[in-house]
Amino acid sequence: xxxxxxxxxxxxxxxxxxxxxxxxxxxxxxxxxxxxxxxxxxxxxxxxxxxxxxxxxxxxxxxxxxxxxxxxxxxxxxxxxxxxxxxxxxxxxxxxxxxxxxxxxxxxxxxxxxxxxxxxxxxxxxxxxxxxxxxxxxxxxxxxxxxxxxxxxxxxxxxxxxxxxxxxxxxxxxxxxxxxxxxxxxxxxxxxxxx
Numbered sequence: 555x556x557x558x559x560x561x562x563x564x565x566x567x568x569x570x571x572x573x574x575x576x577x578x579x580x581x582x583x584x585x586x587x588x589x590x591x592x593x594x595x596x597x598x599x600x601x602x603x604x605x606x607x608x609x610x611x612x613x614x615x616x617x618x619x620x621x622x623x624x625x626x627x628x629x630x631x632x633x634x635x636x637x638x639x640x641x642x643x644x645x646x647x648x649x650x651x652x653x654x655x656x657x658x659x660x661x662x663x664x665x666x667x668x669x670x671x672x673x674x675x676x677x678x679x680x681x682x683x684x685x686x687x688x689x690x691x692x693x694x695x696x697x698x699x700x701x702x703x704x705x706x707x708x709x710x711x712x713x714x715x716x717x718x719x720x721x722x723x724x725x726x727x728x729x730x731x732x733x734x735x736x737x738x739x740x741x742x743x744x745x746x747x748x749x
Contacts, residue, residue: 576705579677579726581656582636584646586708586728588653590620593646600624603645620648626661636724637672639665653728660722666714669722670701677703677710688717 578586583596594600603623624644626634634641640661647655660666674680680701689695698715707729714722 576707578728579705579708579710581658581726584653584656586653586656586726590622590648590651590653593648593653594622597622597624597646600646618650622646622648636660637665637669639669642721655728656726658724660724663714663722666722670712673701673703673710673712688715690717 580586584593600622603621622645624634624641626640626642634644636658642659642661644659645655645657646653647657660669680703682700682702684700684702686698686700687695688698696715696717698713698717698720701712703710709725709727709729711725711727712722713725
């Protein structure tokens with residue numbers, strides 16, 4: 555009987571640890587959900603994005619969105635990578651002072667096989683693989699592929715294409731702000747439809 559009493563707290567602790575919620579994905583030294591201050595401390599070369607990048611931010615009247623960018627320059631060529639894949643640029647989107655999304659554009663698709671292998675090793679098998687066929691005005695056909703990983707509170711998308719000049723990209727996204735933005739868009743659409 556005493557042995558069972560000693561074993562019971564251990565089993566309860568083990569069960570609680572197994573049921574703990576997953577953590578948001580992290581990107582290098584940053585983690586989804588961290589504050590703007592934490593992110594800019596880890597990324598001192600960053601600056602607020604120009605209007606072109608900010609056009610992709612969800613629109614809401616509450617001005618709760620911000621975006622910071624890191625761009626490849628002569629000074630940052632050596633360490634400006636994700637894994638071994640050289641980056642062209644990185645954008646961090648914040649909602650209510652919290653890191654909501656990190657987008658990275660790869661410099662080229664040369665390191666794509668190594669990157670895909672590393673992502674599968676770190677995050678496991680993708681939960682979905684989608685291929686979309688596209689065609690340009692001249693009739694040339696191409697494929698765009700998207701691999702998606704998720705841990706229920708954050709998502710990772712790797713997108714790459716056979717379209718000439720289109721660079722592969724990675725996007726780490728926290729689910730809660732995305733759901734909030736989609737809900738606000740749906741409310742706005744409904745309100746406009748009621749007019």
